[in-house]
Amino acid sequence: MFLGPHDLIGTVSAQYQLIDKLVRSAKGETRRGLLCVGAAYAALVGWLYQDAGDMDGASFWRGVTQEIAIRSRDPHLIGYSLVNQAQVRTDLGDGHAVIDLCEAALDNADHLVPKVRILAMQQQAHGASLAGERRSVDQLLDEAVRLLPRIDDDLPWGNACRRTPGYLEVQRATCYGRLELDAEAGALWAQVLTVVPETARRDRGVYMARQATAAATARQPDQALEIARTVATIVAETRSARMRRELTALERAMRPWHDAPVGQDLTEVLAPVTQRS
Numbered sequence: 508m509f510l511g512p513h514d515l516i517g518t519v520s521a522q523y524q525l526i527d528k529l530v531r532s533a534k535g536e537t538r539r540g541l542l543c544v545g546a547a548y549a550a551l552v553g554w555l556y557q558d559a560g561d562m563d564g565a566s567f568w569r570g571v572t573q574e575i576a577i578r579s580r581d582p583h584l585i586g587y588s589l590v591n592q593a594q595v596r597t598d599l600g601d602g603h604a605v606i607d608l609c610e611a612a613l614d615n616a617d618h619l620v621p622k623v624r625i626l627a628m629q630q631q632a633h634g635a636s637l638a639g640e641r642r643s644v645d646q647l648l649d650e651a652v653r654l655l656p657r658i659d660d661d662l663p664w665g666n667a668c669r670r671t672p673g674y675l676e677v678q679r680a681t682c683y684g685r686l687e688l689d690a691e692a693g694a695l696w697a698q699v700l701t702v703v704p705e706t707a708r709r710d711r712g713v714y715m716a717r718q719a720t721a722a723a724t725a726r727q728p729d730q731a732l733e734i735a736r737t738v739a740t741i742v743a744e745t746r747s748a749r750m751r752r753e754l755t756a757l758e759r760a761m762r763p764w765h766d767a768p769v770g771q772d773l774t775e776v777l778a779p780v781t782q783r784s
Contacts, residue, residue, distance in 0.1 A: 562746025
C-alpha cells in the first residue's frame with residue numbers, strides 16, 4: 508500500500524509469468540486452480556498499469572484476465588473479469604460500454620456470489636454517472652449496500668469491497684463528483700476520509716484530490732489548496748498517474764482563481780507533480 512504502481516508492476520507480472528508456465532504442464536484440479544490464481548494476478552497487473560496511467564497496458568492485461576478467467580470455467584471469475592474491463596472503459600469515459608459490460612456480468616446474477624454482484628453494480632453506477640443518470644447511480648449503489656453484509660466467500664481476489672473502509676460511499680462520492688453534485692460529494696469525502704487508514708496512501712491521495720475538486724467547485728478555493736498540498740506530496744512519492752489525473756481535474760476547477768493569490772499558490776504546489784511525463 509505504500510509503494511507506487513511503477514515499483515510493483517515488475518514483481519507482480521513476474522509472478523503471473525511463473526504461474527503461466529506452471530499452467531502449461533499442470534492437469535486436473537491443480538491446473539484449474541492455477542488458472543484462477545493466474546487470473547487474479549493478471550487483474551492486479553492490469554490495475555497497476557491503470558494506476559500508472561498506461562491505458563494500453565491496462566487494456567492488454569484486462570484482456571489476459573478475461574481469457575484466463577474463461578479458461579478456468581469459473582463463473583464468478585468471468586464476471587469479475589468483465590468488471591475489470593469495465594474499469595478501463597470508466598477511465599476512458601465510455602459510460603455506455605461500462606454499462607454494457609456490467610450488465611453482461613450480471614446476466615446470471617442469481618448464480619454469482621454477492622461480492623461479484625456488488626463489484627458489477629458499483630462499476631455500473633460509474634457508467635451511469637458518466638451517462639448523467641443520477642437515479643440509476645443511487646439505485647445501483649443502494650442495492651449494493653444491501654448485499655454487502657452477505658459477502659461470505661473465501662475467494663482470494665476482488666476483496667476491495669470488504670477490505671476498503673467506506674468502499675461504496677467512495678463510489679457514490681466519485682459518481683456525485685462526475686454529476687457535479689459538489690456539496691453532496693464533498694460531504695461524502697469528508698466522511699470517507701475519517702475511516703480510510705493513513706497506510707492506504709494511494710487511495711487516500713485519490714480521495715483527497717477528489718475532495719479538493721469538490722471544494723473548488725463549491726467555491727471554497729482555500730480549502731481546495733490546503734488539501735492539494737498533502738496530495739502533491741503523496742503523488743511525488745508514489746508517482747500515481749491516477750492521482751495526477753485527479754489533480755489535473757482540480758486545476759480545471761480552480762481556473763476562476765487562476766490570477767488570485769490562492770490560484771498562484773496552487774500552481775506552485777502542483778507544478779512539480781503535474782508537469783512530469
